[in-house]
Each structure stands twice: as structure tokens, then as C-alpha cells.
Amino acid sequence: MYKVLRKKVLTDTGVDRVILLDIEAPLVAKKHKPGHFVMLRIDEKGERVPLTIADANPETGAVTIIAQEVGSTSKQLGRLEAGDHILDFVGPLGQAAHYPEHKHVVCIGGGLGVAPLYPEVKHLYQTGSHVTSIVGARNKDLILLESEMQEYSHEFYIATDDGSYGTKGFVTTILQELIDSNTPVDLVIAIGPIPMMKAVANLTRKYEIKTLVSLNSLMVDGTGMCGACRVTVGGETKFTCIDGPEFDGHLVDFDEQMRRLSMYKDKEKEVLIQEGCGGANGCQ
Amino acid sequence: MSVDKRARFIGREPMALLEDELRVRGFSEVALGYTEEQAISEAKRCLKCKNPKCQLGCPVNIDIKDFIALTAEGKFIEAYKKIKEKNSLPAVCGRVCPQEEQCEVECIVGLKGEPVAIGRLERFVSDYALTKEHKKIVCEVSAGKKVAVVGSGPAGLACAGELAKLCYDVTMYEAFHEPGGVLMYGIPEFRLPKGIVKEEVEFLKEAGVKIECNVIIGKTLTIDDLFEMGFEAVFLGTGAGLPYFLGLEGENLNGVYSANEFLTRVNLMRAYRFPEYKTPVYVGNHVAVIGAGNVAMDAARTARRLGATVHIIYRRSEEEMPARKEEIEHAKEEGIGFLTLANPMKVIGDEKGYVKEIVCQQMELGEPDESGRRRPQAIPGSEFTLPVDTLVVAVGQGPNPIVTQATPDLATNKWGNIIADEQTGATSIPGVYAGGDVVTGAATVIKAMGAGKIAAAGIHNYLTNK
Ligand SMILES: Cc1cc2nc3c(=O)[nH]c(=O)nc-3n(C[C@H](O)[C@H](O)[C@H](O)COP(=O)(O)OP(=O)(O)OC[C@H]3O[C@@H](n4cnc5c(N)ncnc54)[C@H](O)[C@@H]3O)c2cc1C
Ligand SMILES: Cc1cc2nc3c(=O)[nH]c(=O)nc-3n(C[C@H](O)[C@H](O)[C@H](O)COP(=O)(O)OP(=O)(O)OC[C@H]3O[C@@H](n4cnc5c(N)ncnc54)[C@H](O)[C@@H]3O)c2cc1C
Ligand code: SF4
Ligand code: FES
Numbered sequence: 001m002y003k004v005l006r007k008k009v010l011t012d013t014g015v016d017r018v019i020l021l022d023i024e025a026p027l028v029a030k031k032h033k034p035g036h037f038v039m040l041r042i043d044e045k046g047e048r049v050p051l052t053i054a055d056a057n058p059e060t061g062a063v064t065i066i067a068q069e070v071g072s073t074s075k076q077l078g079r080l081e082a083g084d085h086i087l088d089f090v091g092p093l094g095q096a097a098h099y100p101e102h103k104h105v106v107c108i109g110g111g112l113g114v115a116p117l118y119p120e121v122k123h124l125y126q127t128g129s130h131v132t133s134i135v136g137a138r139n140k141d142l143i144l145l146e147s148e149m150q151e152y153s154h155e156f157y158i159a160t161d162d163g164s165y166g167t168k169g170f171v172t173t174i175l176q177e178l179i180d181s182n183t184p185v186d187l188v189i190a191i192g193p194i195p196m197m198k199a200v201a202n203l204t205r206k207y208e209i210k211t212l213v214s215l216n217s218l219m220v221d222g223t224g225m226c227g228a229c230r231v232t233v234g235g236e237t238k239f240t241c242i243d244g245p246e247f248d249g250h251l252v253d254f255d256e257q258m259r260r261l262s263m264y265k266d267k268e269k270e271v272l273i274q275e276g277c278g279g280a281n282g283c284q
Numbered sequence: 285m286s287v288d289k290r291a292r293f294i295g296r297e298p299m300a301l302l303e304d305e306l307r308v309r310g311f312s313e314v315a316l317g318y319t320e321e322q323a324i325s326e327a328k329r330c331l332k333c334k335n336p337k338c339q340l341g342c343p344v345n346i347d348i349k350d351f352i353a354l355t356a357e358g359k360f361i362e363a364y365k366k367i368k369e370k371n372s373l374p375a376v377c378g379r380v381c382p383q384e385e386q387c388e389v390e391c392i393v394g395l396k397g398e399p400v401a402i403g404r405l406e407r408f409v410s411d412y413a414l415t416k417e418h419k420k421i422v423c424e425v426s427a428g429k430k431v432a433v434v435g436s437g438p439a440g441l442a443c444a445g446e447l448a449k450l451c452y453d454v455t456m457y458e459a460f461h462e463p464g465g466v467l468m469y470g471i472p473e474f475r476l477p478k479g480i481v482k483e484e485v486e487f488l489k490e491a492g493v494k495i496e497c498n499v500i501i502g503k504t505l506t507i508d509d510l511f512e513m514g515f516e517a518v519f520l521g522t523g524a525g526l527p528y529f530l531g532l533e534g535e536n537l538n539g540v541y542s543a544n545e546f547l548t549r550v551n552l553m554r555a556y557r558f559p560e561y562k563t564p565v566y567v568g569n570h571v572a573v574i575g576a577g578n579v580a581m582d583a584a585r586t587a588r589r590l591g592a593t594v595h596i597i598y599r600r601s602e603e604e605m606p607a608r609k610e611e612i613e614h615a616k617e618e619g620i621g622f623l624t625l626a627n628p629m630k631v632i633g634d635e636k637g638y639v640k641e642i643v644c645q646q647m648e649l650g651e652p653d654e655s656g657r658r659r660p661q662a663i664p665g666s667e668f669t670l671p672v673d674t675l676v677v678a679v680g681q682g683p684n685p686i687v688t689q690a691t692p693d694l695a696t697n698k699w700g701n702i703i704a705d706e707q708t709g710a711t712s713i714p715g716v717y718a719g720g721d722v723v724t725g726a727a728t729v730i731k732a733m734g735a736g737k738i739a740a741a742g743i744h745n746y747l748t749n750k
Contacts, residue, residue: 027504041461047553047562048461072562088461090498220553220563223459223500224684225525226545230536237529237536242685256536259637263538267564 002040002089004080005062011142016069018112018144019078020054026061028053028091034119035097035214035246038063039222041088042076049073050219050241052116053092063089066115066144072271093222094245097123097212102187104130106178107153108171108200110192111137114144116214117191118152125152132183133157134174136196140165172199185209190249194258201249211249215240215257218264232256296398297326304617308588311473311556314614315379320358323408327356329393330400337390338402343734346370348387348402355405364413367406372445372487373438373733375414375480376467378407380578381730382608414483429747432457432515433493434501434687437465438729439521439720441488442736443743448491450744455515456493459500462552465523467729469552470544470579472586475611478551502690507716516750517715517743520702521736524721525684529677530574534631539566539639543575543583543678550586567592568673572642574598574628575678576605579726581612583676584620595621595670597628599647599660623670625649627662631675641669683722701725709739710746717742 006022028038037052055064069078080086097120099105105124109117114135125131133153137143138161150156157174158166167174171192179185188211190200197213204211217229217240229240234251238244300316307314318326336349346367354363367374383403391399429452433444436458447454462468464481489495499505501522510518527542529535546565549555553563571587573580576598584594596615598605601624605612616622625647634640646666649658683700695703695712702711702718709717719735721727 027499031504045554045561088498090459090461090500090504092503093500220545220548221460223525223686225527226548227527227529227542228545230529232536237531256637260536260538263566264564267558267566271559271562271564 001085001087004082004084004086005060007080007082010066010144013141017078018066018068018115018142020064020066021077021080022062022064023086023089024061025063025089025091026058028089029056029061029063030058032056032058032063032092033096034123035094035116036092037094037116037222037245038065038089038091039093039219040065040086040090042073042080043087046076046087047073048088048220048222050093050216050222052214054115054118063091066112068112071268075272090222093241095243097189097246099124099127099129099187102129104132104183104185105187105189106132106134106175106185108134108175108188108190108192108196109136109144109149110171110190110196111142112144113190113192113196113214114149117189118145118148120189121149122152125154130154132178132185134159134171135166136160136171136192137165138162170199171196172203175200175203179203179207179209187212188249189213189246194254194261197249197252198254201252201254205250212246213249213252214245215247215252216245216261217241217257218261230260296329296401297322297404299401299404301614301617304619307474308618311589313477314474315610317411318404318408320360320412323355323360323405324358326401327352327405330356331392333392337392338387338400341387341390342370343386343728343730344370344737346387346406351409352400352402352405355409360409360412363405363409367409371406371730371733372442373484373729374406375410376438376476376484377730377733378403378405378410379476379480380471382728384609386730414480429453429517430455430513430515431517431519431743431747432501432510433519433521435459435465435521435523435720435722436463436485436495437521437523437720437732438467439523439722439732439736439739440465440519441484442733443519443521443717443719443740444488444493444736445491446737446740447743448488448493450740452744452747454493456488456495457499457501457505458495458497460552461497463495463497465521469548470582472547472551472582474585474589475582500686502686502688507687507691507694507713511715516747517717519709519736519739519743520687520711520716520718520722521720521732522684522687522722523732524681524726526682526700527677528680528682530628530679532628532630534633534639535677537631537633537639538637539568539673540631540675540677542681543573543579543676544681546583546676547579547586550590556590565590566674569593570670570672571595571674571676572597572670572672573676573678575680576600576607576612576624577678577680578607578611579681580676580678581607581615583678585611585615585618587674587676588618588620592674593619593621595623595672597623597626597642597644597670599625599627600657601625601649604657625660626668627660629667632669639672639675641671642675643667643669681726683725687722699725704735704739705742707738708742708745709735710742715746 224242555565720732
């Protein structure tokens with residue numbers, strides 16, 4: 001059993017929320033590197049779901065996860081409070097991100113993608129890269145970890161779809177401006193919804209700027225055993241959980257990923273309806 | 285007791301089976317086992333040979349003749365203990381071992397008639413004992429040395445059991461949330477009830493083996509960490525958990541599963557009880573399974589129970605099918621169709637990206653290849669399509685690479701299997717032993733157990749002389 005040490009609601013739109021939990025998992029905390037994720041199962045009947053490790057403290061043994069309440073499991077996660085327990089929590093999984101000597105890195109986080117991006121930003125900043133961060137969201141209320149991101153970024157930009165905060169437009173609008181201003185960019189890391197990562201990759205491809213994206217495939221085990229997380233990268237089948245979750249954005253078949261993610265849409269609705277959480281605000 | 289010489293001429297005791305209609309409506313065990321009377325009568329068919337060949341055919345060398353003799357006398361607990369001396373998971377092995385190609389194929393009675401039903405007898409006495417008796421391993425003097433066992437499949441369970449008998453302080457690490465390996469996540473309930481696997485795991489716990497689930501060696505802890513934590517030897521029984529695909533066009537369409545994913549969703553995560561259990565599985569009306577090993581039969585029979593019509597697609601003929609005969613028969617009884625000599629060529633999806641049909645080519649058998657099996661050759665112009673909404677690929681699996689990636693000093697062969705000495709289980713790293721599917725590639729429960737036992741002896745020898 002893994003204890004919930006702390007809980008915080010990061011954003012709340014009234015429809016869904018983004019919550020942060022610190023989970024007591026000393027072995028995972030000790031081994032964590034940016035890019036890693038965990039698989040957790042809340043209780044006996046629960047699904048195993050992957051979540052990025054947003055932060056970890058080897059001293060206290062706390063592992064921070066940030067989740068958006070989208071479906072049954074994440075909503076159940078959102079109902080946990082400090083002192084509650086999670087049945088299974090395993091990790092750290094995936095390949096740790098590694099950046100051979102990059103001078104100027106542009107880190108782009110879309111929506112919830114900021115959570116997995118944050119440990120990478122922190123790491124890059126602390127190891128001497130020049131970090132430019134671009135954070136995008138639908139509106140002002142959905143911006144996550146703003147002050148944390150700012151603390152570890154040399155330059156920091158915000159884009160909102162509705163213009164309620166920062167620049168009106170998409171993260172790619174700002175990235176295009178950066179490129180046009182002739183600031184040389186050595187590496188782009190983009191994490192967020194697939195359409196966003198695809199748009200960033202399409203833009204940087206034109207300028208031949210190396211771009212890493214992080215895929216949130218459906219997973220069952222997270223250890224390379226089931227193949228649920230397959231993705232086509234450069235024409236080859238890779239497993240997101242052991243080969244990724246970060247891949248070269250110019251080689252990823254994003255359309256296939258988007259399609260595979262929708263695989264259980266109807267089934268997931270079934271669970272929510274059964275639990276009486278079908279509509280907005282359900283289960284809270 | 286005298287030997288019944290006529291026994292060899294009468295057939296073996298039949299085992300009761302669940303009715304076909306009941307089978308496909310649930311996950312209850314199909315084979316129902318012997319009654320006491322049947323077991324005694326079957327055991328009496330044994331000739332008590334002077335040089336029992338059956339024993340030589342058994343990978344863990346069970347004293348088959350002796351356990352059968354005790355069974356014939358109705359001394360079921362004693363018979364169970366006799367098996368337990370050599371085999372720590374008899375209730376499992378009695379159900380899933382390919383006896384027809386191990387002990388039973390050697391049985392003398394089989395020369396003139398049907399061989400003694402050794403597997404069914406093993407199953408009977410284990411089930412009998414599990415309800416009556418739980419023998420505890422109690423150590424008088426602890427060997428006091430710590431050994432880590434990685435992976436809780438048959439190899440790990442057998443190794444941990446042997447080491448516990450030798451009074452080592454054993455901790456078993458398992459990546460999943462439940463111990464048992466393939467016995468838990470792969471082989472379905474209707475063939476191996478999970479309660480039986482849990483009993484066997486309980487038995488180890490009572491013997492003092494500590495089990496830590498949710499720990500992945502190579503990720504959560506490395507082998508070096510284990511040595512730093514005071515373990516003096518490590519056994520790696522991490523299995524063959526990396527699913528192979530065929531590289532077919534369309535293989536990543538929605539609705540195409542590896543057998544591992546399909547079976548794990550259903551068995552370990554109980555997707556057949558969705559939405560009470562939260563893990564979904566998508567099974568349409570027409571399922572095809574590619575392959576014809578035990579894994580393929582399990583996937584096909586599982587899909588059948590989830591309400592689909594099912595076809596097995598196999599590129600050779602039924603004779604070459606690697607699955608146990610019994611499983612093939614059961615699959616047929618349950619209405620599963622067999623498309624033999626059919627080679628899958630590509631998978632076609634609908635406009636939403638879900639699999640819609642599979643294109644195959646008819647084959648014929650030519651000359652034998654290196655494996656000794658006749659090589660299938662395509663018949664030109666024989667393409668046909670089969671409409672399917674779920675496709676399960678069950679064409680084998682390789683060793684899971686997590687441990688080897690994290691341990692560069694650990695020598696592997698070109699397929700990524702760990703190289704281990706056949707006599708001791710020793711690997712290229714002193715104090716690190718390995719066995720089971722991760723060494724041999726996908727094999728059998730009993731072979732993995734045999735390797736676990738050999739490694740336990742190797743470890744004991746190593747630690748005694750250290
Ligand atoms: C390596 C990795 C890291 C991840 N990190 C995070 C993280 O830090 N925070 C976080 O909130 N989520 C993260 N995810 C996604 C997270 O695993 C899923 O959102 C979660 O499984 C949803 O579970 P659920 O039961 O709440 O929703 P479900 O009931 O499973 O799904 C609800 C809805 O979300 C969609 N959906 C399901 N899974 C995904 C997915 N993987 N991506 C996008 N949409 C999905 C479904 O299509 C459905 O419409 C990560 C995924 C991966 C693979
Ligand atoms: C569907 C199916 C049906 C089968 N049917 C039969 C049959 O009828 N008869 C028969 O004899 N054989 C059968 N087999 C084969 C048999 O199950 C295997 O040969 C046997 O289980 C191998 O045992 P093992 O201990 O080597 O590995 P496994 O049973 O694979 O166990 C390995 C364990 O190690 C864990 N693990 C892996 N990596 C790590 C890590 N890094 N850290 C911690 N833990 C880890 C895994 O989670 C797993 O629990 C079948 C196999 C399958 C898949
Ligand atoms: S070979 Fe057959 S008859 Fe002879 S001892 Fe073994 S089981 Fe009995
Ligand atoms: S999640 Fe099973 S192989 Fe990646």
C-alpha cells in the first residue's frame with residue numbers, strides 16, 4: 001500500500017480538475033529521472049494507468065503525480081485525500097530523457113503536458129542549458145505550474161486559445177516568432193495533446209530543428225510485455241513504455257497514436273455512466 | 285498389492301469435463317478431475333516397472349511409480365508428499381504440463397494401449413491434499429543468508445521453494461501486482477484456477493519467503509542495489525514476456541492485440557467482469573487468432589467465452605500444431621474454427637481505423653526445414669479474406685529486456701536470452717543465476733521449474749563454498 005502524503009487541486013473548471021498528489025514510494029523516488037513515469041492501480045478492481053512523475057524527493061520518499069480528471073480512474077484518484085492509500089504504484093518506468101549538450105532548448109507544454117515537462121525543464125536549467133518555455137492552454141484558468149516553470153526558465157511565454165492570458169493563439173504561434181527572430185534553437189521538447197505535438201513537429205521539421213515529443217499511449221503493464229503501447233516511429237513499431245515515452249517528433253505517426261488512444265472511448269463512457277459520473281461535475 | 289495385468293488392455297479412466305454449452309458461458313474450469321474411485325482404478329493400471337521410463341521423461345524427475353503406487357492404495361496424502369519432494373507446484377503441473385510428450389509418452393502401458401494418466405493422477409492427489417493438508421516447511425537452523433529471486437513465475441517459485449527448504453532468507457521480487465507470472469496473467473481460469481496458484485504462493489509465504497510485488501528489477505532496484513542490500517545471490521526468472529508481432533501491414537490497427545495484452549486484460553485485470561473491474565477489453569463478433577500454440581488456444585477459447593465466433597489461423601497443418609492435444613480438442617469442442625495452411629498477409633481496417641478483415645494465403649507443405657517440420661509454401665492465387673473485428677497475434681514471445689538493459693555485464697545471446705550454465709544456472713556475473721523462459725525462450729511450466737531448482741542447487745553450492 002502506498003500512502004497519499006499530500007493533495008492539492010491545481011485547476012478546477014467546474015467540469016474537470018487537475019490534481020496533484022504526493023505518494024509515499026521511497027524506492028521510486030530514489031531512482032526517478034526526468035522523463036520517467038509510474039503505473040498505478042488504486043484498488044483491487046482498478047485499472048493500471050500510467051502517470052508521469054512530475055517531481056520526486058529522495059529524502060522524504062515522496063513522488064509527485066499530477067493528473068487530469070478525464071475518466072473513471074483519474075476521477076477516483078481525485079477523490080483521494082492525504083492519508084488515503086493506493087494499492088499499487090510501480091516505477092520508475094520508461095527511458096529517462098537525456099540531452100547531449102544542448103545550448104538553447106525550447107520546452108513547450110500544452111495543457112496537462114506541463115506536468116511531465118516540468119521535471120525536464122528543471123533538469124535542463126540546472127545542468128546549464130538556456131531554457132525557453134512556452135506554456136499553452138485553452139484559457140487562463142487552465143495554466144499549470146506557472147511559477148514553478150518560470151523559476152527554471154530563462155525565457156517564459158504563455159499562449160491561450162482565447163487570449164485570456166499571455167499571447168492569443170497557439171504555442172506554435174510563439175515558436176514561429178522565436179524562429180523568425182533568428183534566435184538559434186538547438187532542441188525543442190513538446191509535450192501535450194497529440195494535435196499540438198503534431199503541429200510543433202510539422203513546424204520544426206521545416207527548419208530541421210530536432211524535436212522530442214512524449215507519447216501518452218494506452219498501456220497495460222508498462223514493462224514491454226503486452227504491446228498495447230505500440231507506436232510507429234520512422235516506419236518501425238516501438239513500444240512507448242520501454243522505448244519511450246519520448247521519441248523523435250519528426251518520425252512519429254501521430255495519426256495512428258490518436259486513433260489508438262480512442263480505442264476504448266465507448267467502454268470508458270460505460271464505466272462513467274454506471275458510476276453516475278456521465279455528465280459534467282459527476283462524481284465530485 | 286498385485287499388479288492388474290489386464291490393465292494395459294483397458295483404456296484409461298476418462299476425466300469428466302464441463303458441458304460444452306456451460307463452458308462458453310463462463311470461465312469455470314473445463315476439466316473436472318477424477319473421483320477417488322477413478323484415481324485408484326487408474327493408478328492400478330501402472331505396472332510398477334523395474335526401470336520406470338516415465339520418471340526419465342519427467343523434467344523434475346518425480347518418483348512417478350512410487351506416487352502412483354501410493355495412490356493405488358488410497359494413500360493420497362503420502363502420494364502427494366512423494367510428488368512434493370520433487371515438484372513444488374503439482375496442482376499446477378497436473379493441469380498444464382504436456383504429459384503426453386514427457387512422462388506419459390515413455391510409459392510402458394502406452395506401448396500396447398493408452399499410457400497411465402500420470403498427469404491426471406498428479407492433479408488428483410494435489411487437489412486432494414490441498415483440501416486436507418498443508419505441509420509446512422520449518423527450518424530448524426536458518427542458513428542466515430539472503431537470496432533475491434526476481435520474477436514469480438514457475439522458475440522463481442520453484443527456486444524460492446528450494447532455497448526456503450535449505451533455510452535461506454529469500455525475498456522474491458515481482459513487477460506485477462500479483463505473484464505467479466504466466467500462471468496468473470497468461471493461462472486462463474478455465475484451465476488453471478487462480479485459487480490454485482494463490483495456494484502455492486501461500487505455501488511459499490508460510491515457508492518464510494517474502495514477496496515484494498510492484499518492484500521491477502532493472503528499474504526500481506538494480507542487481508547492484510540487491511547486492512548492496514545484503515543479498516548474496518540473485519536468481520533471475522523474468523520469463524519471456526516480450527510479444528512478437530508479424531510485421532504485417534495494418535498490425536497496429538485498433539482491435540489487433542498481442543496474446544499477452546488480450547490475456548492479461550482478461551486474466552490478471554479481470555476484463556471479463558468489466559465494468560465492475562475497470563479494465564476494458566474489446567472483443568467483437570468475429571475474432572481470429574494467429575498461431576496454434578498453447579497461447580493461441582488460450583486466447584481463442586477466452587475470446588469464445590467473451591461471446592465471439594473464433595478462428596485459429598495457422599500456416600502449417602494440424603499435425604504440426606505446437607499446442608497440447610487436449611487443448612486443441614477442447615477448443616474444437618467449444619466450436620472454434622481452424623483455418624490451417626493459411627498464412628496471414630495483411631490486416632485491413634475500416635474508415636475509423638478498426639480492423640475489418642484479414643487477408644490470408646492458402647499454403648501447402650513442402651520439404652522439411654531445419655526444425656524438421658515440413659515447410660509451408662504459398663499456393664499462387666489462393667488469397668482469401670476473413671472478416672474479423674478483433675485479431676489476436678499469438679506467434680511467440682522473447683525475453684523481457686528490462687533486466688539485461690540495466691545490467692550490461694550480463695551476457696546474453698543474439699535473441700536477448702540470458703546465458704546460464706545448464707548444470708548450475710550460473711550467469712556471467714558471479715552470484716547471479718538465471719533460469720526459465722528468460723534463458724530458454726518460451727518453453728513450459730515444468731522446464732522453468734526444473735531450471736529454478738537447478739539454480740537453487742547452484743546457489744546453495746556457491747554460497748556454501750563462498
Ligand atoms: C507515459 C504516460 C504518462 C502520462 N502522464 C500523465 C500525467 O502526468 N497526467 C495525466 O493526467 N495523464 C497522464 N497520462 C495519461 C493518463 O494515463 C490517462 O489520462 C489516464 O489513463 C486516464 O485514465 P481514466 O480512467 O481517468 O480515463 P479513461 O476512462 O481511461 O479515459 C477517459 C478519456 O480520456 C481519453 N484517454 C484515455 N487515456 C488517454 C491517454 N493516455 N491520453 C489521452 N487521452 C486519453 C479516453 O479516450 C477517454 O476519452 C500519461 C500517459 C502515459 C502513457
Ligand atoms: C498463455 C500461455 C499459456 C501457456 N500454457 C502452457 C501450458 O499449458 N503448459 C506449459 O507447460 N506451459 C505453458 N505456457 C508456458 C509457460 O507458462 C512458461 O514457459 C512458464 O511460465 C515460464 O516460467 P518463468 O518462470 O520462466 O516465467 P514467467 O511465468 O513468464 O514469469 C516471469 C515473471 O517475472 C516477472 N518479471 C519480469 N521481469 C521482471 C523484472 N525486471 N523485475 C521483477 N519481475 C519481473 C514477470 O512479471 C513474471 O511474473 C504457457 C504460456 C502462456 C503465455
Ligand atoms: S512407465 Fe508407466 S507403467 Fe511403468 S512405472 Fe511409469 S507409469 Fe507405471
Ligand atoms: S504497456 Fe505493455 S508493452 Fe508497453
